[in-house]
Amino acid sequence: MARIAGAITTSHVPAIGRAIADGVQEDPYWRPFFEGFPPAREWLAAKRPDVVVVVYNDHGLNFFLDKMPTFAVGAADEYRSADEGWGIPVAPPLPGDAALSWHLIESLVAEEFDLTTCQEMLVDHAVTVPMALLWPGTGPCPVRIVPVCVNTVQFPLPSASRCYKLGEAIGRAIESYEEDLNVVVLGTGGLSHQLDGKRAGFINKEFDLRFMDSLIEDPEWATQYSSRELVALTGTQGVELLMWLVARATLPGPARKVWSRYHIPISNTASGLMVMERAA
Amino acid sequence: MTAVEHEAVQHESEIAGTTIFDGRQARRGYALNKMCYSFNEAANREAFLRDEDAYCARYGLDAEQREAIRHRDVLELIAAGGNAYYLAKFAGIFGLDMQDIGAQQTGMTKEQFQDKLAQAGR
Numbered sequence: 297m298a299r300i301a302g303a304i305t306t307s308h309v310p311a312i313g314r315a316i317a318d319g320v321q322e323d324p325y326w327r328p329f330f331e332g333f334p335p336a337r338e339w340l341a342a343k344r345p346d347v348v349v350v351v352y353n354d355h356g357l358n359f360f361l362d363k364m365p366t367f368a369v370g371a372a373d374e375y376r377s378a379d380e381g382w383g384i385p386v387a388p389p390l391p392g393d394a395a396l397s398w399h400l401i402e403s404l405v406a407e408e409f410d411l412t413t414c415q416e417m418l419v420d421h422a423v424t425v426p427m428a429l430l431w432p433g434t435g436p437c438p439v440r441i442v443p444v445c446v447n448t449v450q451f452p453l454p455s456a457s458r459c460y461k462l463g464e465a466i467g468r469a470i471e472s473y474e475e476d477l478n479v480v481v482l483g484t485g486g487l488s489h490q491l492d493g494k495r496a497g498f499i500n501k502e503f504d505l506r507f508m509d510s511l512i513e514d515p516e517w518a519t520q521y522s523s524r525e526l527v528a529l530t531g532t533q534g535v536e537l538l539m540w541l542v543a544r545a546t547l548p549g550p551a552r553k554v555w556s557r558y559h560i561p562i563s564n565t566a567s568g569l570m571v572m573e574r575a576a
Numbered sequence: 577m578t579a580v581e582h583e584a585v586q587h588e589s590e591i592a593g594t595t596i597f598d599g600r601q602a603r604r605g606y607a608l609n610k611m612c613y614s615f616n617e618a619a620n621r622e623a624f625l626r627d628e629d630a631y632c633a634r635y636g637l638d639a640e641q642r643e644a645i646r647h648r649d650v651l652e653l654i655a656a657g658g659n660a661y662y663l664a665k666f667a668g669i670f671g672l673d674m675q676d677i678g679a680q681q682t683g684m685t686k687e688q689f690q691d692k693l694a695q696a697g698r
Contacts, residue, residue: 311673355661360613361602381615381665449661451598492660494651495593496678497689499696528591532660560697564674 298396298473301343301480302554302573303547304336305511305540306429308352308422308484311563313384316428332557332569333429339554339571340430345480347393347440349400349466350423351542352484353448355380357420364450365412367462369404370443371397375419387424393440396473400442403469409462419443426484439480446542448485448535456526457519459538463545470546483543485536487558488529489565498531499566505558507537508570511544512553533565540570550575597659605657608645611635612662621669650681 312329315321321330357380359365373394377387401413423443431437444466447453454462463481470479487507490498510517518526518541526535544551554571561567595601602609611632614620624631632642644652648670653663667677679689 356613356659356665357616361606361609361659379616379618380668381621382668449597449659450602451596490594491664491674491677492650492654492681493593493595494681495591496681497692497696499693501696524590524596527594527596532594532596561693564678564693566696 298470298477298479300470301478303481303543304571305483305543306426306569307565307567308425309563309565310421313421313425317385328559329562329567335555336571345439346477347479349442349481351444351539352422353536354445355420358418364447366447366454368412368414368445369401370414370417372415377424378418380420390437391440393442397442399473400469404465407465422484446538453523456521456541459541460519460545463542467546467548481543481546483539485539486534487566487568488531488534490531491533500530503529504566512551515544547574595654601657607636608641608656608658609662612666615665650677
């Protein structure tokens with residue numbers, strides 16, 4: 297049977313992709329961010345996942361407002377990226393696991409999550425940047441991915457409570473898969489930041505730290521907030537923390553913090569990183 | 577006040593300096609966002625730079641959206657229905673990063689805006 301080894305949650309700013317491309321990881325601006333990742337990579341090396349379920353939000357590469365799914369699951373053997381408009385080098389394709397994707401789809405729809413399924417799906421920096429941080433270098437990617445996209449572009453967004461339930465259902469789906477796979481769930485986005493409006497530059501360190509703690513101490517804590525309340529607390533793009541909630545919720549029962557890191561700012565964003573594993 | 581107007585007032589006053597990109601904004605900004613979405617492709621970015629009027633006309637921008645594009649003004653673009661994720665692709669044409677955009681919207685210099693971000697971490 298498949299088993300979830302743990303979850304990693306991280307920010308996914310495009311500027312990180314540019315920093316990797318430019319090789320400036322050791323610059324004073326970037327070092328505090330990049331030096332958070334070796335412990336996460338060591339944990340992955342010990343856990344040796346076969347598949348990573350990547351929970352992320354698209355930023356207008358694959359989905360436009362003509363068709364905007366609330367939850368979408370990739371069901372392809374390969375996921376390509378593409379130019380997002382900023383001239384950052386396009387990341388190489390990532391291998392998929394279509395069989396596991398369809399198992400997730402069957403299981404989630406049976407649990408009344410009415411998904412959009414995507415046999416073709418371009419993945420943007422929200423997938424490729426965290427994958428490059430966790431598996432750096434130019435060699436072939438050693439894990440297969442199943443991308444799960446959550447709408448944070450257009451309100452109404454799925455509520456934090458609904459995202460938590462989605463995560464729980466993904467966890468049950470993975471652990472009911474009969475193939476003997478080691479799975480890690482990766483949630484990417486946040487933490488607090490706001491790109492648009494006169495409130496641009498808004499960051500809420502106190503909330504972010506409380507939220508990170510809550511994933512261990514009281515994982516459903518953030519589900520008390522509506523999406524609009526989360527915008528007020530974390531910024532218009534800070535709501536991407538919904539991906540962290542989905543990822544955490546895939547771990548059944550209590551979780552143990554393996555590693556965490558929080559640093560302000562990366563670009564306009566409070567960057568966070570957490571590695572969690574099942575406590576039991 | 578109609579229900580729609582009431583909703584509009586509510587969502588502008590709810591969080592200062594913040595526009596929630598909801599169905600109202602998505603309808604308002606559809607043409608503008610569709611044009612910005614097209615800037616994912618380099619050929620479209622070049623076509624825009626070659627003939628901005630023709631490119632905007634092709635996407636059917638209204639007068640307010642056309643002016644906001646002409647002014648390269650992010651707050652005007654948001655008021656005209658623009659969404660941050662798609663507008664970022666428009667800004668990318670001019671090599672502007674998120675601190676340039678943040679500075680423009682908050683009336684700061686880029687250095688002031690970067691300092692504001694750094695202060696948030698202390």
